[in-house]
Amino acid sequence: MVGLNMNKLSKKFYIYALLLAVFITLSAFLGYNYFSNAIENQVKSRALFETESKIKLVESTFKVQEQIVEDIASFIKIEPSREDIKKYLEVLMKEREQFTAVYIGMADGELLAGEDWNQPSDYIVTERPWYVEAAKGKKLVYTEVYHDAYLDKSTITIARPFYDKAGELKGVIAADIDLSTISQILNPYGSDDEGVSFLVDSNGVVIGYDANNVNKSEDKITIFEIFPEFKPNSEKFIENMKYEENQGFLSYYYIESLDMFLVNFVPVTGTLKTGQQLMLIFMIFASVLLIVIFVFIIFQRRNIIRPVEELVDDILNIPMRLDVDYRINEDDDLLYEVRKTINELLTNKNELLKKMEVAQDEITTIAITTESMLAINRAANTNREINEIYDLILTESLKAIKHAKLGSVMIKEDNELKVVAHRGYRSTEINEFSLPIEESFIYRATNGKLDTVALINDVSNFEIFVPLETTEGEYYIKSSIVAPLYVKNVFYGCINLDAIYENAFDEKDLKLMEFIQTNTEIAISNYIMNHANFYLATHDSLTGVYNRSYFTQLFESFKERAARYNETFHLVMFDLNNLKYINDNFGHLAGDEAIKTFAKRLSVIIRRSDVFARYAGDEFIAIFLNTDYDSLTIRLNELLENMEQSSIVVDSGTIIVSFSYGIATFGEDSTSLDELIRIADKRMYEMKNKNRKIKG
Template sequence: MIFLFTIAAMLVVSEIFMDQFALTFQLLFLFAASFMYISHLWRKVRSSLTFLKHTMTQAGNMDATLTQEDMEIIGNITSITSFDIKKLIKFSNRLMLNQQTILKAALRDRDYIDKSKKLRDAIIALNKRIVAGENTDSLLQHLLSAAIEVIDDCDAGLIFQIEDDQEKLRLAAYSGFYFEQSDTFEFTLKNTFLFQLNKLQNQKPVIIRNKKEIDKKYHTPEEIKIMEKTGSYNYPSVLTAPISIEGNLYGIVSLQSKNKNGFMADDIQLMEYFSSEMGIVLQNSILINKALYLSRFDSLTGVHNRHFFEDIAKLVFEDAHRNNRKIYLLLFDLDGFKSINDTYGHESGDLVLKTFAETVSNSIRGSDIFARYGGDEFIALFHDCDREGLKVRIQNIIDDLAATPVTLEGTDYRIKYSFGIAGFPEDGESYKEILRIADMNMYENKVENKK
């Protein structure tokens, strides 16, 4: 009963904890159970031997032979003792096997937990890089390095990113290979191991042995030659997994081993965890980059937005004050824009805004700053520029806009606009003052255009 109670308690503890502590408790309970069971059997053996000794003594003292009944009792005692000893031996053997199994499981789980923790720490570090604005290709390279370091038997690796056509894979990160032009190296999705082996249906990692033999089935001789040059066949074993973001394929990670029997079944579980975390990291990167983009750029036209422009303008004005440099603001307002929306619709109005923004952006220097100020107003800042240079820039904008009509319902429409100019230091000392004067000059130009 004590033994059964102990086993029951062990199972209850396992259900409660279900972690590494449960394994420790299992071992402790097994040892306790074995000790109590052995003690129980030993008491039975001692009792049997004591009875046997007492019987033999009585027989000697009485100077009489044992009766048939006495012999049967002694035989039963002996058989019971022998049976119990055999049970004890079997129980001890079974106990040792259970202990070995539990210890192996504990070590295997401990190894998995340690590796998972290392990958998790790498993921946390990468999230910090995302916040700092690190680009996606750099993040992928760090992710690949973390996987190669943590997963056993891993000597090299590749990460491919799916192209917009959802058919080609672009090489985004690699380690242990030799590429002359990595930015032009790409694969067709249908030729990858994952696609050929499971059509990407189960989204699970797979282990490949004898990579070259499998490649011959799915790749052209030209592709095989390219892979030979990169050193791909120095690694006969492959552990590969898809990278997905919200259920959509983002890319493929492929880890390579020089060992032809490299990677074990346990590595599949680790790779599944890693590829899942990669998807989360990349999704975070996309969201943060999008937020950063929207904080700096206008989502419709792609030029800078007002908030970012004003932040930069303040810095430029501070520099101009310190170094006695000239600055000019050019403020634009599209003429008749409301009538375009009313006549042709808002999609046509958006097309006019985008065409205007693109044309002006291409007409100015890369060091100048151009932004959508709001609605149908745009603003440009020219620094390190004199009056003559400013006239040249404005004339370039006028000529380029005149040569870039917008087609609205089959009719070429030339964008009409008014503009005003103000400069530092001749028109004012601060950004706000210069902007106010440029706005006044633009309004005067608009009145003239209406005449």
């Protein structure tokens, strides 16, 4: 009976073991496919996401360079001297490391460069490819990529034509961009193990990449040599590629405006090896199980059944979720090594998933930081107030560095740092807060050098500590990361990101802060330069009021609004009385003083909604809103009376500043600017003649 039972048990075990072997083999195959597909999809997503992010980074980098060329064009519109243009280009060359050269080819053949360069006699500016392409296209263009033999660098040139008031070509602005600096931005890690990106021209030649002598003129390498499977205008995602002994995925994108490809390789060698190990371990396990079954069939020993049953139970209890730290029991039995191997497999799976989560977090952080810096640079190229820019810089910096919950932007005023933007502090204490530079965190952390980003794990270590209450549940901050800001190589201020606990920041935060520092300095420099150019282009240099050109632009806005809402306004022409007499008898400096005095006195009665500009010589023009004709006349007559009763002192004596004016009403008299000026000018001369008869 026992033998019969054992035989039945053996037959049952044989059947169960055979079914179990089939089940385990199938589970191994499905498990491998499941993990492999999950890992492969994750890496594919990373490859596509990195490519999209780097495309935005390349396009935004070239947009910044295009804006600089446009800024040069705006500067030229104010008609500076050629010496001033050269100085301006020299400043740009010092501030922009991406530029290998900035120059302007004049239509008369002269070349104005931002560095010392003697123009050879056979160098004809108007026949250079960049000049010809820009002049022919009548717009900003990019030349083909070429090798700068002098600098031994891959280079592309941005060129833009500019014209005089008559529409005649005056010349072409050009800037040479070192493409290796773009590759450095695309490959911040400096290691192929983290992936590598290439810029490739339309002929497939790799450009601007220093590894493996790719950038050397005598050893040009094409993308087809590196990745033979690469084919333009085909699928933009290729699997199972190999680069520098690393297996991975290749994705690429055609940048139409630059006629280039961005090729991005993401290595997955370690991931694929782990997947192969998974399959190998499962196969080892299945083989061991089959051996056990074979041994049982031959020897039919009962001591095999229990370990197999227990092992099967343990395997069936393994959760199939990806985030469980589960281990089977490592009993000291016949299948001990199998149990140990399975536990190693589970450990490798969890370590791999954790590494992938960390990599995903880093990619997300870089993407968020890049987008934040782009937002700051876009805002810097608008007409927003500088304090709004400071506030945006702080907001985006806190968004990028997650460990920071509060912070401030401080700007240098004389020998002190003053808070201009803040988050997380009590406003009553910090709004008017300032302190000497020597007492600041950045000064003490860098021993007064102010030359690097400082990571301060415990601010209480400083002897001097100014306590400012926070709104984050703790009274004072405990740690800080601070970046100094420089504009034109001069210390400008700093960004402070703080936390209410010690050791809040790490090396990753330090790298992000350096990235934020660089982009913030660029944004502030662009803002200062843009606003300086805007002021010069829109204001009269003598009086500081708007100039005629800008007034004409503003009139169109007033006209559009008045037509839309059925409104009216008054256009007034002013002309100084007896200015020729003042110039002849007291000198032109006295005449200039009379013009400035009139502009200053009239500006007092001009409301913020009104517009006042110098029209020509001693003629001025203004628009008055939200007032009737009689009230405006009373205001102007009161000003005239006050000015005629008060003299001003000049070097040769005292003079009286007087004026005549004429008013034309939009809608009643005309809606055309030229016609309104003609009517107002006529009425102004009627008033001038009337006053002469009265005084005569």
